[in-house]
Amino acid sequence: MDTHKPGSALKTKLHPRTLMRQALPWVLPILLLIAWQWASSAGILPSRFLPAPRAVLRSFVELSASGELWSHVRVSALRALSGFVVGGGLGLLLGLLTGSLPWAETLLDTTIQMVRNIPPLALIPLVILWFGIDESAKLFLVSLGVFFPVYINTFHGIRSVDRGLLEMGRIYGLTGWPLYREIILPGALPSILVGVRFSLGLMWVILIVAETISARSGIGYMTMNAREFMQTDVMVVGILLYAILGKLADLLAKALERYWLRWNPAYQTAR
Amino acid sequence: MPITCSSAEIAAEDKRCSRGVSVAIKSVSIAFGGRTVLENFDIEISAGEFVAVVGRSGCGKSTLLRSVVSLETPQSGTIALGEVAAIGGKPDVRVMFQDSRLLPWRRILPNVMLGLEPALIPQARKVLAQVGLAERADDWPATLSGGQRQRVALARALVHDPNLLLLDEPLGSLDALTRIEMQQLIEDVWRSRGFTAMLVTHDVAEAISLADRVILIEGGRVALDEVVNLPRPRTRGSARFAALEERILGRVLQRRSAF
Numbered sequence: 001m002d003t004h005k006p007g008s009a010l011k012t013k014l015h016p017r018t019l020m021r022q023a024l025p026w027v028l029p030i031l032l033l034i035a036w037q038w039a040s041s042a043g044i045l046p047s048r049f050l051p052a053p054r055a056v057l058r059s060f061v062e063l064s065a066s067g068e069l070w071s072h073v074r075v076s077a078l079r080a081l082s083g084f085v086v087g088g089g090l091g092l093l094l095g096l097l098t099g100s101l102p103w104a105e106t107l108l109d110t111t112i113q114m115v116r117n118i119p120p121l122a123l124i125p126l127v128i129l130w131f132g133i134d135e136s137a138k139l140f141l142v143s144l145g146v147f148f149p150v151y152i153n154t155f156h157g158i159r160s161v162d163r164g165l166l167e168m169g170r171i172y173g174l175t176g177w178p179l180y181r182e183i184i185l186p187g188a189l190p191s192i193l194v195g196v197r198f199s200l201g202l203m204w205v206i207l208i209v210a211e212t213i214s215a216r217s218g219i220g221y222m223t224m225n226a227r228e229f230m231q232t233d234v235m236v237v238g239i240l241l242y243a244i245l246g247k248l249a250d251l252l253a254k255a256l257e258r259y260w261l262r263w264n265p266a267y268q269t270a271r
Numbered sequence: 272m273p274i275t276c277s278s279a280e281i282a283a284e285d286k287r288c289s290r291g292v293s294v295a296i297k298s299v300s301i302a303f304g305g306r307t308v309l310e311n312f313d314i315e316i317s318a319g320e321f322v323a324v325v326g327r328s329g330c331g332k333s334t335l336l337r338s339v340v341s342l343e344t345p346q347s348g349t350i351a352l353g354e355v356a357a358i359g360g361k362p363d364v365r366v367m368f369q370d371s372r373l374l375p376w377r378r379i380l381p382n383v384m385l386g387l388e389p390a391l392i393p394q395a396r397k398v399l400a401q402v403g404l405a406e407r408a409d410d411w412p413a414t415l416s417g418g419q420r421q422r423v424a425l426a427r428a429l430v431h432d433p434n435l436l437l438l439d440e441p442l443g444s445l446d447a448l449t450r451i452e453m454q455q456l457i458e459d460v461w462r463s464r465g466f467t468a469m470l471v472t473h474d475v476a477e478a479i480s481l482a483d484r485v486i487l488i489e490g491g492r493v494a495l496d497e498v499v500n501l502p503r504p505r506t507r508g509s510a511r512f513a514a515l516e517e518r519i520l521g522r523v524l525q526r527r528s529a530f
Contacts, residue, residue, distance in 0.1 A: 164370060165372055165374065168368070169385075171340055171342075171364075171365065173386045182377075183374065187376075261376075263375050263376040263377075263411045263412075263413065
């Protein structure tokens, strides 16, 4: 009975291995969770500092059952997305402009590079003064933060489009919009998507800070409000929500990469 | 309406149908940053002729080719393409480079269709079949081998039914077997379509097996202008082929040892 079918042998061998590869990233978080729960129930970790995972889960269920959680999530997500659309859209447009037209680069790039070095969060005192603590303040801060990674990577992407392909395109009679659509935009896309992924991360960071400092709703507000009443479980729920939303945004960016860059062998096998 | 040769026309060997245009390069000088590449350079290429330009690297043979499609601008001199009597318009010039320059983000068929109306899809498929890649129409360029990519690049050039095809060392990066295959393919399409062809190569044997005339560039000028009077298809083993190759190679190397 030594004659194995190569196909079936491979299958039985491959199966546990792929399972393990899928489970591996979760081993560490689960161990941490177990240790955390154990430390809490053993009384080593007082719930004043950090509530037990079970308490966090309970408050998550309660908050979501009452609908309070979802209204905060909706407000935060809306703020994040609208800031991303405004800031990212402007970054894309200006990056395309300065990348394609030399005079636009001369006119705008110095100014943009100067403003880039100001951390958006350093503007919070001024922004509160200008906009108060309503929606426009958060929109402004997120847009500003998201703008630069998209702008810089778009600009860079356009500048690094393969000269040989541009030459070829011109020989084949492509000029203006067709040249843009066929060669320049697809050539710059990998770089643009790097900028998008960067800004998605930055988007949440800026929103979290903005919401904890000045807001009347949103996840940040919920977390800060809980601090007033020492509800550590609610605070942890808020923090974990940011982690989940951040991961979701990154997954979305990755999915976009895998679809738009499917011609690139580097993205075909990437998991 | 693209004009193609009927097989009856090709049958008569020297009565090739007049798809090609003539090229007249007169006292062209090109310099890069003070270094002269071409100096008072003259050549005339008649319609439908296959001319190979050889020379050591850096002799300006690629620059010459690039100046024909205005990718380089000569400091002085003129480059004129003849009128195409049959279409009475501006001649269509296509280039094949050493790298295929396919768009990696377009599948093979759209690559061949570059700059064409969607109505010409059947024609693009036909040309793709002609280079033997009909079944790869929906693949990404990244999945093709180097030789296959060059065949797609050739198809992309041929779809436009060019009057002048410029070949800038298109086979330089291919392995020996694929090279010979590609040379035969290029010769076949040139013979059936009758465009004017200008091939830049550093391979003297390749130049002799394809061209009607081999031009050697040295010091920015024409050092040798040799008509290849061998019957087609040419066999590399023949004595006359070897003698001609020997003479041209000798000319290239002699100049080198003089320095």
